[in-house]
Amino acid sequence: xxxxxxxxxxxxxxxxxxxxxxxxxxxxxxxxxxxxxxxxxxxxxxxxxxxxxxxxxxxxxxxxxxxxxxxxxxxxxxxxxxxxxxxxxxxxxxxxxxxxxxxxxxxxxxxxxxxxxxxxxxxxxxxxxxxxxxxxxxxxxxxxxxxxxxxxxxxxxxxxxxxxxxxxxxxxxxxxxxxxxxxxxxxxxxxxxxxxxxxxxxxxxxxxxxxxxxxxxxxxxxxxxxxxxxxxxxxxxxxxxxxxxxxxxxxxxxxxxxxxxxxxxxxxxxxxxxxxxxxxxxxxxxxxxxxxxxxxxxxxxxxxxxxxxxxxxxxxxxxxxxxxxxxxxxxxxxxxxxxxxxxxxxxxxxxxxxxxxxxxxxxxxxxxxxxxxxxxxxxxxxxxxxxxxxxx
Numbered sequence: 001x002x003x004x005x006x007x008x009x010x011x012x013x014x015x016x017x018x019x020x021x022x023x024x025x026x027x028x029x030x031x032x033x034x035x036x037x038x039x040x041x042x043x044x045x046x047x048x049x050x051x052x053x054x055x056x057x058x059x060x061x062x063x064x065x066x067x068x069x070x071x072x073x074x075x076x077x078x079x080x081x082x083x084x085x086x087x088x089x090x091x092x093x094x095x096x097x098x099x100x101x102x103x104x105x106x107x108x109x110x111x112x113x114x115x116x117x118x119x120x121x122x123x124x125x126x127x128x129x130x131x132x133x134x135x136x137x138x139x140x141x142x143x144x145x146x147x148x149x150x151x152x153x154x155x156x157x158x159x160x161x162x163x164x165x166x167x168x169x170x171x172x173x174x175x176x177x178x179x180x181x182x183x184x185x186x187x188x189x190x191x192x193x194x195x196x197x198x199x200x201x202x203x204x205x206x207x208x209x210x211x212x213x214x215x216x217x218x219x220x221x222x223x224x225x226x227x228x229x230x231x232x233x234x235x236x237x238x239x240x241x242x243x244x245x246x247x248x249x250x251x252x253x254x255x256x257x258x259x260x261x262x263x264x265x266x267x268x269x270x271x272x273x274x275x276x277x278x279x280x281x282x283x284x285x286x287x288x289x290x291x292x293x294x295x296x297x298x299x300x301x302x303x304x305x306x307x308x309x310x311x312x313x314x315x316x317x318x319x320x321x322x323x324x325x326x327x328x329x330x331x332x333x334x335x336x337x338x339x340x341x342x343x344x345x346x347x348x349x350x351x352x353x354x355x356x357x358x359x360x361x362x363x364x365x366x367x368x369x370x371x372x373x374x375x376x377x378x379x380x381x382x383x384x385x386x387x388x389x390x391x392x
Contacts, residue, residue: 067223074147074221075303076214077205079229080262082239084285087318087336088229089205091288091296093167094314095305099199101146103163105139105208111157126257130210140213146204147221149196151189159189168195201303211268218272218279225303228269231285231340232368232384233259233359234352238343251351252358259359266365273390283392284366286385289340292319298392341380349374367391 067073077092079085093100112135119127129135142158145151151159151172164173172192179185196202214226237254273280281302288295296315300307319336349371356363356370363370367388371377 065222071223073201073223073225075201075203075225075227077203077227077229078209078211078214079207080236081207082243083229083231083236084288085205085207085229088288090318091315092203092299092303094311097200098203099196099201100167100203101169102166102205103207104142104146104158104161104204105206106163107157107161108135108138108142109208128261129208130261136213139209140216143204143206143209143217147202147224149193149202151193151196152186154189211265211272215268215272218276225279226272227299228280228282229285230262230282230366233262233362234347234355235340235343237355238347252354255355255358259362262362266362270390281392282390284385286340289319289336292336295392302392344377344380347377349377352377
């Protein structure tokens with residue numbers, strides 16, 4: 001009798017344990033599925049999918065959507081210093097539907113100079129600004145806010161940018177300069193935001209970002225287009241030597257530093273061009289300088305803007321007016337072709353040959369040619385470029 005009772009209690013105990021485990025498993029499964037359903041509902045309602053960026057960060061990326069004609073558009077002109085971006089900006093911003101913001105990352109980049117110099121002294125190596133994940137994160141955040149006219153959310157490093165004094169943001173800049181209180185500055189930004197929101201196209205000219213970063217932004221903004229503007233590295237270098245005093249006397253260092261950055265940008269730009277042929281274009285400054293009307297029309301077509309007779313007159317006055325202007329920072333040129341190739345008369349042959357060796361891959365990808373002799377370098381009748389089918 002005792003054996004029967006003990007067996008009965010043992011069976012009851014085992015059943016209790018069994019059903020307890022089943023209940024726990026069922027509860028875990030229920031809550032797991034419940035959380036998944038909640039995430040799916042949230043995802044479907046917002047249209048966002050979390051993805052891992054190249055810097056190992058989770059971000060929300062919008063699925064590919066069509067940019068409708070009535071939607072506000074964003075345009076980033078991405079290039080490098082002394083590469084024809086001021087002329088190109090002038091041509092695009094002439095359209096009255098465009099709101100132009102010039103060099104928004106200037107102050108942010110300056111804040112990293114100390115870190116770059118310290119790295120250089122410690123490791124005897126150059127630290128590229130655009131290789132720093134924290135810089136790129138902040139830069140993309142600033143660009144995102146400017147593209148959407150979200151000025152009241154701008155950090156001071158962007159809202160007090162001296163380059164704001166150019167183009168459409170000039171009234172906001174001068175208002176900020178006059179303001180003596182945070183409340184006054186907030187009103188300035190609010191007024192600038194209202195002006196920006198009235199325009200169909202929000203246009204940013206940037207030299208301190210990567211094409212990869214623009215790709216991240218394009219994933220979130222279906223109306224964002226990129227113009228990737230390039231120039232012969234030799235021309236860029238010689239123009240920088242004339243315009244700035246902080247160019248290294250080590251020309252090999254300057255050439256390697258510049259062309260390594262450009263090479264990475266080209267590769268990402270070509271990937272973006274293949275994925276979004278209607279949203280990305282690659283243009284050479286020399287082509288714009290040589291054929292300003294034709295290339296300006298192409299840029300306007302790419303941006304879905306009307307190229308009017310007034311625009312044509314504007315382009316002519318900027319590039320072929322015959323009026324001499326010795327100001328290196330001016331975009332008024334008697335002959336833009338002459339200006340774009342002036343470096344061929346000043347550059348030493350050994351420096352040109354050095355760049356030809358260092359930048360060989362960049363030359364091939366962008367359609368530039370090396371020089372064979374000093375006579376070849378000086379003779380402007382002999383072109384130093386060839387056509388590439390993916391260039392504008």
